[in-house]
Amino acid sequence: LTDELRARALTGQQIAIEDALRAMDSISTSGGSVLIIDTDKRHAERVQGYLAHEHKVDVLLEPADAVFQVSGAKYELALVSMSLNDFDPLRVCSQIRTVDHTRNLPIILMADESDKPRVVRALDLGVNDFISRPIERNELMARVRTQIRRHRYAMELRQSVNNSIAQAVTDDLTGLYNRRYFDRHLNILLGKAQEQERELAVMILDIDHFKAVNDTYGHDVGDVVLKEFSARVKRNIRGVDLACRFGGEEFVVLMPDTDTSNAELVAERVREAIANKPFEIGAQRPLSVTVSVGVSFNETGADTPETLIKRADVALYRAKREGRNRVIL
Numbered sequence: 001l002t003d004e005l006r007a008r009a010l011t012g013q014q015i016a017i018e019d020a021l022r023a024m025d026s027i028s029t030s031g032g033s034v035l036i037i038d039t040d041k042r043h044a045e046r047v048q049g050y051l052a053h054e055h056k057v058d059v060l061l062e063p064a065d066a067v068f069q070v071s072g073a074k075y076e077l078a079l080v081s082m083s084l085n086d087f088d089p090l091r092v093c094s095q096i097r098t099v100d101h102t103r104n105l106p107i108i109l110m111a112d113e114s115d116k117p118r119v120v121r122a123l124d125l126g127v128n129d130f131i132s133r134p135i136e137r138n139e140l141m142a143r144v145r146t147q148i149r150r151h152r153y154a155m156e157l158r159q160s161v162n163n164s165i166a167q168a169v170t171d172d173l174t175g176l177y178n179r180r181y182f183d184r185h186l187n188i189l190l191g192k193a194q195e196q197e198r199e200l201a202v203m204i205l206d207i208d209h210f211k212a213v214n215d216t217y218g219h220d221v222g223d224v225v226l227k228e229f230s231a232r233v234k235r236n237i238r239g240v241d242l243a244c245r246f247g248g249e250e251f252v253v254l255m256p257d258t259d260t261s262n263a264e265l266v267a268e269r270v271r272e273a274i275a276n277k278p279f280e281i282g283a284q285r286p287l288s289v290t291v292s293v294g295v296s297f298n299e300t301g302a303d304t305p306e307t308l309i310k311r312a313d314v315a316l317y318r319a320k321r322e323g324r325n326r327v328i329l
């Protein structure tokens, strides 16, 4: 398909999925990072020899250290022997499944005929595959490739889903949350605040005379200022506060569990963080920027998202009228 046809035929989301699938098709199955867990040194080394020309293979002879070893490195596959002396191989596997960042590690069991009943149970418990001893080289290589391919597919998919989610909720220029995310979040936070009779403060910020920045220095410099402005806002609020680009050069911050005096403190801190240090705009002299801020508070039970925002907006316009570069509650 040409780009134009694609754009017409598919929505953005479909394009993202198509791209992810295409990326997955080109995933290689070699150069894997494999860990063999086996107390039988000779056997482990033979298996290692089978795989070594295609993958990077470590051997762990001490199953007690398995979880430690696996979580410390970026393995893409564990080959676990069903004969581990005093250790229960299924326990080793379930430990690997318990630790957060090894949960998705593929596991292949190396099993004797007599291990079959336990292997079946292990497959039920989430082990990915098994291979019978004596191990046949080509079979081993095929099973290893399959698991590595699946693992890499899954990682790729997880990554691209995470990226799309992140992209859907953020503003491209500033990296702050976007308006859509803000609206949903305000609904949820306000509901919670009213249910639990807790405080919620809303702060709206609007850069002063921003049109003059664009008119004097150009749109690109305006964008640089918007980015730096956002970074400063972010640095001066808490992790639980939610900062979002409301539109243009207007921003809003939601502050849960924040009373009047704390909200005023934060708003003043942000205002100063903007006003006290001129913005670097490349070759030209640093630029003084100021911001006006309006703050409102949830009046338990009575407020809707709209009334809450409206009051902050009224406060903001008072701040503008009274001379800008100030906070009004």
Ligand code: GH3
Binding pocket: 173, 206, 207, 208, 209, 210, 211, 212, 214, 218, 219, 220, 221, 222, 223, 226, 247, 248, 249, 320, 324
């Ligand atoms: P006031 O102090 O009353 O807020 O004055 P102002 O000039 O900031 O207000 P106004 O709302 O008139 O101007 C906002 C300007 O912000 C106009 C618009 O071109 C600019 N703007 C909006 N979005 C962007 C953007 O993404 N990048 C840049 N560079 N400028 C933007």
Ligand code: MG
Binding pocket: 206
């Ligand atoms: Mg304006």
Ligand code: MG
Binding pocket: 206, 207, 208, 209, 210, 211, 249
């Ligand atoms: Mg403005």
Ligand code: MG
Binding pocket: 206, 207, 248, 249, 250
């Ligand atoms: Mg504005």
